[in-house]
Amino acid sequence: MNMPMYVPPEQLVKDRAEFAMKGIGRGRPIAAIQYDNGVLLFGENPSATLHKIGEIYDRIAFAAVGRFNEFESLRVAGVRYADVKGYNYGRTDVTARGLANGYAQTLGQIFIHEVKPYEVAVVIVEVGDSADEDVMYRVQFDGTLIDIQSFTALGGSEEALVEALTESYQAGATLADAISRTAAAIVTVEESAVAPERWEAAVLDRTLGRRRFRRLDTQEIVAAIGE
């Protein structure tokens, strides 16, 4: 009987993490950032139809970087989970916490058990009735779940972007202000200008009714950056 070659767990995890991080780092970054009336999800996306940002449920949105087919299947799984849960129980029973936990389990399992780990990083945002009820989670490729405050960045030169956002972030900024600050931070960190139609943006707006997710079109983004 052939014995599989022994690989120490430290080595296995390290190799897989390096592989996943390399894939994620290649992607264009996405930021999630609080503004006065909700949370802005903003980033660069060369495609106008293959979105990195999506609606999950009434108050919950999803944004991801990495391989499209992988995070798209996560997004769809999230929508399916949320709709089934909300239909069987109540709409307020669908929470970002439950969803983020599900993603953490899924990504954790895939990281260890599949042939290759998913090359994705995901952020789950839930908007509350006031700013201090807003919730944000980050789920890493290996299933690590991180609770975040105010803002975060995924993909590209992630750490540099978080640093730039730390400098430019202002609590209670208007949407237009948040957009222009975030865009400026991304442009500075990535060291390249971004054509207006390559921005992808959406908000969870607490002033909207039941469904609080809204995509912004290029015109609105350009107007905000221009201000």
Place this chain on the structure above:
Amino acid sequence: MTHDRQMASNALPVLGSHLDTSFLSLLNEHGMTPSWALSGNPDVSTVPEATTILAVRYAGGVVMAGDRRATAGNVIAHTKLKKVYQADKFSAVAISGTAGMAVEMVKLFQTELEHYEKIEGMRLSLEGKANYLARMVRGNLTLAFQGLVIVPLFCGYDEHDETGRLFTFDVVGGRYEEDDYAATGSGGTEARSFLKSVYQTGASEETAMKWAVEALVAAAEEDAATGGPDVRRGIFPTVAVVDSGGFREIDDDALGPLASEILENRP
């Protein structure tokens, strides 16, 4: 799928049948589809029934309205039942027939439309929504012949054709597009003949709304199962408008004076 079996119980399965965008088949997969079954021929006359609903097309869209009464045999079961619902941003659905089942059907229909929209990144066409509702009605065929009937009305603003459209259904899931107006439920005949006597194409939203409320008043005068506006208790019909701006429900502050005016001027 071995992959799914490996997953911890609260992990989200990512390798399911992702090409199927239907929420109903998702519920089926989980064995959670709402279902009712009767054996033999039990007496269903004590199950609450939703009564009169109608829709009127006007220049910019469609007005949909329903009275608030539910009856169980000769008993008034509810006086504030809501029969007109938002289906999605550009459509509305109203229900007549077995109230409990119909309300559940609406909830399923709403979830289905939203689910599709989120997964696909775009809304179903108005035609597609009407067809889907017809399929849901058809699924209830056996119970319909045992006395638990659901007959909805569906209307919406067609984003593609830029016009209001309305659809009626029969118990077997037949789907019919109507040009001007439609009414169903126990007071439907009366409401329809009222609408026939006043209807003119190209009416304003205001006029269409007035016709809709007056048709319900007319139905309530002839049909015991239809509840007219109750000004003293502040119970007014549910009235909704779907136009190029989407769905909106008319609130009681606007309906109160309209209902009072109509009641005063009735012959």
